[in-house]
Amino acid sequence: MLTRRAFSLSVVTLGLLAATGTAGCEKKTDDLVVGAFLSLSGSDATFGEDTKEGIELAVEELNKAGGIKNKKVRVLYEDDKSQPQEASNKVRQLIDRDNVLAILGEVASSRTMAGGLIANTKKVPLITPSSTAVEVTKDRDYVFRVCFTDDQQGDVAARFVWETLKKKKAGLFYAAQDNYSSGLANSFKDHFKKLGGEIVVDKGYQKNETNFTTYLSELKSKEPEIIFVPVYYNEMVQIARQAKQAGVPGTMFVGGDGWDSHELLDGAGAELEGAYFTNHYAPDVPWPNSASFVAAYKAKYTYKGKPKEPTSLSAQGYDAAKLLFDAMKRTPEVTRENIKTALAETKDFAGATGSLTIDKDHNANKPIVVVQVKGGAFKYTAQLMSK
Amino acid sequence: MVAVPDNQAAGASRARLLRLGAMALGLLLFIYVARSVGPQKLGETLVTGLTQGAMIALVALGYTMVYGVLKLINFAHSEVFMMGAYVGVFVLGAIGIANPLLSFVCTIVVAIIGSSLLGITVERIAYRPLRGRGRGALVRVTPLVTALGVSVLLQNAAQLFFSARYRSYPQLITGSMDIPGVGPVGKSRVIILVVAVLVMIGLELIVKKTWFGKAMRALSSNEEAARLMGVRTSWVISSTFALGSSLAAVGAVLFCIDQSSVYPTMGTAIGTRAFVAAVLGGIGSIPGAMLGGLLLGVLGELVKLSSYSGSIDAPVFVVLIAVLLVRPAGLLGSNRAEKV
Numbered sequence: 001m002l003t004r005r006a007f008s009l010s011v012v013t014l015g016l017l018a019a020t021g022t023a024g025c026e027k028k029t030d031d032l033v034v035g036a037f038l039s040l041s042g043s044d045a046t047f048g049e050d051t052k053e054g055i056e057l058a059v060e061e062l063n064k065a066g067g068i069k070n071k072k073v074r075v076l077y078e079d080d081k082s083q084p085q086e087a088s089n090k091v092r093q094l095i096d097r098d099n100v101l102a103i104l105g106e107v108a109s110s111r112t113m114a115g116g117l118i119a120n121t122k123k124v125p126l127i128t129p130s131s132t133a134v135e136v137t138k139d140r141d142y143v144f145r146v147c148f149t150d151d152q153q154g155d156v157a158a159r160f161v162w163e164t165l166k167k168k169k170a171g172l173f174y175a176a177q178d179n180y181s182s183g184l185a186n187s188f189k190d191h192f193k194k195l196g197g198e199i200v201v202d203k204g205y206q207k208n209e210t211n212f213t214t215y216l217s218e219l220k221s222k223e224p225e226i227i228f229v230p231v232y233y234n235e236m237v238q239i240a241r242q243a244k245q246a247g248v249p250g251t252m253f254v255g256g257d258g259w260d261s262h263e264l265l266d267g268a269g270a271e272l273e274g275a276y277f278t279n280h281y282a283p284d285v286p287w288p289n290s291a292s293f294v295a296a297y298k299a300k301y302t303y304k305g306k307p308k309e310p311t312s313l314s315a316q317g318y319d320a321a322k323l324l325f326d327a328m329k330r331t332p333e334v335t336r337e338n339i340k341t342a343l344a345e346t347k348d349f350a351g352a353t354g355s356l357t358i359d360k361d362h363n364a365n366k367p368i369v370v371v372q373v374k375g376g377a378f379k380y381t382a383q384l385m386s387k
Numbered sequence: 388m389v390a391v392p393d394n395q396a397a398g399a400s401r402a403r404l405l406r407l408g409a410m411a412l413g414l415l416l417f418i419y420v421a422r423s424v425g426p427q428k429l430g431e432t433l434v435t436g437l438t439q440g441a442m443i444a445l446v447a448l449g450y451t452m453v454y455g456v457l458k459l460i461n462f463a464h465s466e467v468f469m470m471g472a473y474v475g476v477f478v479l480g481a482i483g484i485a486n487p488l489l490s491f492v493c494t495i496v497v498a499i500i501g502s503s504l505l506g507i508t509v510e511r512i513a514y515r516p517l518r519g520r521g522r523g524a525l526v527r528v529t530p531l532v533t534a535l536g537v538s539v540l541l542q543n544a545a546q547l548f549f550s551a552r553y554r555s556y557p558q559l560i561t562g563s564m565d566i567p568g569v570g571p572v573g574k575s576r577v578i579i580l581v582v583a584v585l586v587m588i589g590l591e592l593i594v595k596k597t598w599f600g601k602a603m604r605a606l607s608s609n610e611e612a613a614r615l616m617g618v619r620t621s622w623v624i625s626s627t628f629a630l631g632s633s634l635a636a637v638g639a640v641l642f643c644i645d646q647s648s649v650y651p652t653m654g655t656a657i658g659t660r661a662f663v664a665a666v667l668g669g670i671g672s673i674p675g676a677m678l679g680g681l682l683l684g685v686l687g688e689l690v691k692l693s694s695y696s697g698s699i700d701a702p703v704f705v706v707l708i709a710v711l712l713v714r715p716a717g718l719l720g721s722n723r724a725e726k727v
Contacts, residue, residue, distance in 0.1 A: 045551030176697025204697030234553035267555035
């Protein structure tokens with residue numbers, strides 16, 4: 001009995017050793033190595049997977065076209081399991097163990113904050129594709145972003161509601177414990193009030209709540225003209241379905257970039273017919289690079305057997321990688337310091353999500369798109385610059 | 388009647404006083420809330436709260452039944468719930484919703500089978516080998532840690548096999564019906580309430596009227612004695628897991644038809660509330676789990692009307708702590724001293 005257990009234990013140990021051994025020794029020294037830390041598992045796994053697909057597409061295109069200075073680029077992906085603590089561990093690993101030149105990563109602001117702190121201390125440039133919280137790049141010399149901030153997004157949403165939809169009374173409904181959701185709701189509130197609008201009801205719900213009926217009838221009873229709901233798509237599906245039962249029409253809802261997913265259309269496309277949301281891009285946006293990106297992406301990936309429509313997360317993963325490669329090409333010699341300087345000098349970079357300029361705070365100045373849910377698809381409606 | 392020592396009698400009367408005070412306080416609070424929201428909205432909120440509570444109760448029953456027979460808090464129960472929801476989404480995807488009633492029944496039946504098999508397997512593989520091993524505190528702690536491990540394992544397995552995508556159920560039951568005095572209520576809510584009540588009545592009959600129920604109660608009060616009387620304890624334990632998992636499966640399908648998407652970590656949110664409901668009602672007590680679930684459901688909905696709508700769990704836990712201070716064994720739990 002004892003010998004059998006000892007035997008099986010040693011087999012397991014050997015197996016583990018073998019597994020770690022093979023993983024450790026496939027280094028090719030002549031490639032330019034870039035790291036990426038993403039939520040490839042855990043609660044936000046779709047975010048990580050979508051972003052990774054965008055990055056992979058950019059790398060493939062780059063290497064096919066000859067790479068950078070005759071060297072191929074290789075991206076090492078690390079999974080932070082949707083946890084901030086893991087995010088900082090993975091960034092540390094990428095820098096200390098793999099000695100990467102630069103880092104791409106994270107969608108959720110909380111995790112980019114954690115990883116960005118390490119990268120900034122170790123002086124390695126980091127580009128986040130999709131973290132919109134204002135603090136992410138604040139006082140961090142080596143952290144950049146290719147997306148807009150929540151403050152810019154709230155501003156555009158408020159102006160769209162006020163100027164284009166001409167609504168004067170708005171309600172707010174958001175996940176109270178979620179930084180993204182409550183932050184964007186606050187930003188909308190500030191900008192909408194500044195324009196002269198009135199917030200008639202301000203309702204937070206607990207994250208992971210699934211029963212919205214009571215909230216919705218409470219919202220309805222305060223008679224807002226529109227309800228701003230900056231939440232993630234998965235919760236929006238349930239909100240929209242229950243809103244229909246509670247007698248709140250889909251056209252009353254306005255959302256943020258968290259709505260962008262196929263699942264929203266699959267789950268509640270009909271209920272949300274006519275609703276608007278602010279986003280980084282739309283598949284039919286009239287920008288030349290967007291169309292070519294969408295075509296290349298659809299050729300590479302499939303969803304339920306059909307060519308896959310890219311989400312904005314994929315588009316931004318693609319743009320973050322392209323921006324990094326663009327900066328690397330512009331450097332006289334590819335070092336971390338040179339990449340950082342080149343990134344800071346980026347001007348009118350033509351990405352799939354619009355033309356962007358990196359400002360002095362390392363944020364991206366770029367147009368924000370307003371998208372409408374129409375006939376089971378996302379349709380481009382307008383583009384606005386944040387003031 | 389045996390004579391009770393003086394200090395114990397004094398303790399009992401103080402406890403009774405405390406209980407009366409707590410009930411009066413609760414009643415006053417409820418009247419205050421009812422007056423401030425008005426009867427129409429209160430009716431709506433109560434119905435929503437009862438359906439929500441009924442679903443929480445279905446899951447809470449699984450925790451409480453397993454605790455009753457094994458004195459084990461089965462943390463993997465919320466994952467059995469999640470797997471039940473996955474089985475449901477796959478069945479509905481395969482058979483479609485051309486005939487809503489047939490689809491509904493099929494989904495529930497298949498989900499029950501899937502979940503009970505999983506529940507039995509978990510017990511067989513992870514808990515049974517540990518039973519009766521170890522000494523002292525380890526007898527309790529080892530299975531508890533194992534339960535946590537199984538929970539993590541199942542969550543990750545779900546992610547590996549089904550991906551982390553949020554899947555939503557097709558809308559099987561839509562529309563609403565008028566209930567006098569309350570106004571329109573979603574049909575799915577009415578069905579949830581009816582199904583949950585029927586299931587709970589069925590459970591009560593099983594526990595009180597059948598041989599299996601008797602064996603389960605015997606096991607719960609004294610495992611050693613039950614075995615000596617000829618009860619096949621391991622069979623009863625397996626069946627208890629199967630029964631608890633079936634209830635979770637029914638809860639999961641109802642939950643997803645009405646309000647939730649399916650994703651690997653979906654068990655945690657409702658699992659926590661169900662566990663609290665079981666403790667609130669008195670863990671190990673079946674009517675206690677039902678009462679605890681309904682109370683939590685209604686309380687949660689009432690909080691949503693207030694300006695603290697963003698943090699429902701805070702008042703829920705305040706109530707839990709308050710109840711446990713007055714009645715450490717929970718509302719309907721037995722205060723029997725445990726032999727160690």
